Amino acid sequence: MATARKSSHSSPQRWVFPLALATAAAMLVTWFPLSGLLHQQSEISSTLSQIANVRQQEQALTTQARTLDSTAAATQLAREQYQLVNPGQSLIQVLPGNTTGNVTAQSVDPGFQPLVSPSSAPALGTVGVPRTHAGNSFFARLLRTFEFWR
Numbered sequence: 001m002a003t004a005r006k007s008s009h010s011s012p013q014r015w016v017f018p019l020a021l022a023t024a025a026a027m028l029v030t031w032f033p034l035s036g037l038l039h040q041q042s043e044i045s046s047t048l049s050q051i052a053n054v055r056q057q058e059q060a061l062t063t064q065a066r067t068l069d070s071t072a073a074a075t076q077l078a079r080e081q082y083q084l085v086n087p088g089q090s091l092i093q094v095l096p097g098n099t100t101g102n103v104t105a106q107s108v109d110p111g112f113q114p115l116v117s118p119s120s121a122p123a124l125g126t127v128g129v130p131r132t133h134a135g136n137s138f139f140a141r142l143l144r145t146f147e148f149w150r
Helices: 002-031 034-067 071-082 118-124 138-145
Strands: none
Touching: none
């Protein structure tokens, strides 16, 4: 009988320890924000890389500011990038020639095309708008005035 009591008392003790261990593990997982810490760590890493990038840009801009500190460098930059000239000077830009095969400057630039003679000018007219010549009455002129409504 004494052995039966020990086994009945030891049986509840056997499940108490694993239950306490499981409860402690559940509390640790629930209350310990592991995913939050990992997310914060990744944000900190990306922020540090952005800070390093900004510092490199700052260093490059500081170097550029030192080189542009002289009047000659500022003048050269103004001429090259902004096409500015000193007072009393004039800027002349020479455009590169057209080196493609059959295309000539006259066929590309409409300014080189010949002028239209005045006798052929009425033939050009407005395309797609029929002209009515019903006379020179007031209503005919009014109708021609409002042709854009058609």
